[in-house]
Amino acid sequence: MNEAMTKTLSNNPVDPNGESVQRIGRSMARMRLMTGRRLIGRLAIQSAAPGLELSHLDVLDAVRRAQPTGEVTVGMIAEMLRIDPSRASRVVAEMVGRNVLRREASQADARRIVVVITEAGQALLAEILAQKLAIISEIISDWPEQDVERFAALFERFIGGYEAVFLSRDKDTPG
Structure with missing residues (x-):
């Protein structure tokens, strides 16, 4: 022991x-x-964002938790949620389409794409x-x-x- x-x-x-x-x-x-x-x-989604799925909420929360430590990539999201990177990429794309997340070039390496929460995403989290x-x-x-x-x-x-x-x-x- x-x-x-x-x-x-x-x-x-x-x-x-x-x-x-x-x-x-x-x-x-x-x-x-x-x-x-x-x-x-589920109850929160019903009230705050009907049509959103739990996987969307998981990705949004993963980005929220990871952002203070630095830039967030799709690979990092996949690792945090223990899901396949292609699944993480699809969910991020759906969230970008809903204007909750956006993709932008990394400040450290312009060849790398990072994921950030939009104002609409911050409002949704709140x-x-x-x-x-x-x-x-x-x-x-x-x-x-x-x-x-x-x-x-x-x-x-x-x-x-x-x-x-x-x-x-x-x-x-x-x-």
């Missing part, structure tokens, strides 16, 4: 067969199913985020503010721990 895992386990010995851990596991399974069905994304937050707000609308604050803190803590355990055990992650 690695040092981080040992430290985590020794600080808080929780019975993995305890009822609370079992409940968390069952809830995670339910959430995975809903996430797998992309329920929030609307989809607003829809997502509205759905979350609806889910917790009858919760006391104290519960919302506590859940937010605990959920952030849980996800941070989840990421840490994953990174400590993932053989493909350097480190």
